[in-house]
Amino acid sequence: MSLLKYILRIADSSLILAQRTSGWCSKGPTLEEDIALSNIALDLFGQANGFLEYASKIDGTKTADQLAFNRNEREFFNLQITEQKNGNFADTIVRQFLFSTYNFLFYTALANSTDETLSALANKSLKEVKYHLQHSKSWMLRLGDGTEESRNKMQIALQYFWQFTGELFEMDEIDMKMSKSGIGVENSLLKLHWDTMVNEVIEKATLKRPKDEYMQTGSKKGLHTEYLGHLLSEMQYLPRAYPNAKW
Amino acid sequence: MQNGKIKYIWELLNTVPDPEIPAISVVELGVIREVKFIEDSYVISITPTYSGCPAVKAFQDDIKSCLIDNGINNFELKIVYSPAWTTDWMTQETKDKLMNYGISPPSDTVICPQCKSDSTSLISQFGSTACKSLYKCIECLEPFEHFKCI
DSSP states (O other), X not given: OXXXXXXXXXXHHHHHHHHHHHTTTTTOSSHHHHHHHXXXXXXXXXXXXXXXXXXXHHHSSSOHHHHHHSOOGGGOOOOHHHHSOOOSHHHHHHXXXXXXXXXXXXXXXXXXXXXXXXXXXXXXXXXXXXXXXXXXXXXXXXXXXXXXXXXXXXXXXXXXXXXXXXXXXXXXXXXXXXXXXXSSOOGGGHHHHHHHHHHHHHHHTTOOOOOSOXXXXXXXXXXXXXXXXXXXXXXXXXXXXXXXXXX | OHHHHHHHHHHHHTTSBOSSXXXXXXXXXXXXXXXXXXXXXXXXXXXXXXXXXXXXXXXXXXXXXXXXXXXXXXXXXXXXXXXXXXXXXXXXXXXXXXXXXXXXXXXXXXXXXXXXXXXXEEEESXXXXXXXXXXXETTTOOEEEEEOOO
């Protein structure tokens, strides 16, 4: 049960961010960016699929598709940062950068998991996440250290998304149990490294790091911001309306 | 007997082209990891290039029809994630095929497939498929795709 929930948390963060990011498809600011964001979304869908297949095997009753399409909002455990709206391009880049930095560190650690499947999926995902990180980092620098308008938009985005970064390093009983047994990652230990990586880019981008003040929490218990429900209603519409549809 | 058949299956698989880059086969791409005879059937282990690559589903279907068309029905396809797919598995011969096809093969120095210049610059890390990035040649000014190293 703990393992299942642990896998779902990883899968859900990828799935929800994938669904969000795919919203840029055909709406990117340039053709190259349209392709880049759509590719990132595709990678994240693929990663989610790998973890959901594993969750389905552990669960034993539901398929990966059923896990994606038949769960309600409170049964999703994605980090709240992943469900936030795309906003403008600066918002999307800041969200991606903060999350990709975390994801990079998380998968690097999970690659050492004693669970063979998790370790294999982490190794696989890590290769892709490195590209996501490079991409968002280069935009952080260009837009942060860009025009007055681009810097302002980046700073506003950073200010908004910062409240969702506390959750990245939270640990509840499940995380504790999983990391103790060598299956999971000790997230709290990632914080120091994350700070160093993020601070370096923020500084280079001539942006200001927001203070660690009020932090949002709740996704580990299935509590979400108002945006997840709307996202799910769109993502799940077709298989809910036509349960036997094949694609 | 089975060893001969396994060799035959490898030969058949080598005729299945990559759906997005038909110049090379799925074997040359390195996604077929193993063909083994277990109990009554041939288990073909496949590893995805990129987690979300839509071609994975396409080449599974192509592999199935190729084997069935050649009278092999007792097989199953198994997806394996470890070791993760890497472009290091590509042989020089495969890389040459890509170059001739117009895609700059994975390497540290990105070479223009048109004029073979190594004076090139990155346009975007992401290209028309998950495995490629977009470059342009500074010498001949042609844009081209580069197979990413992963």
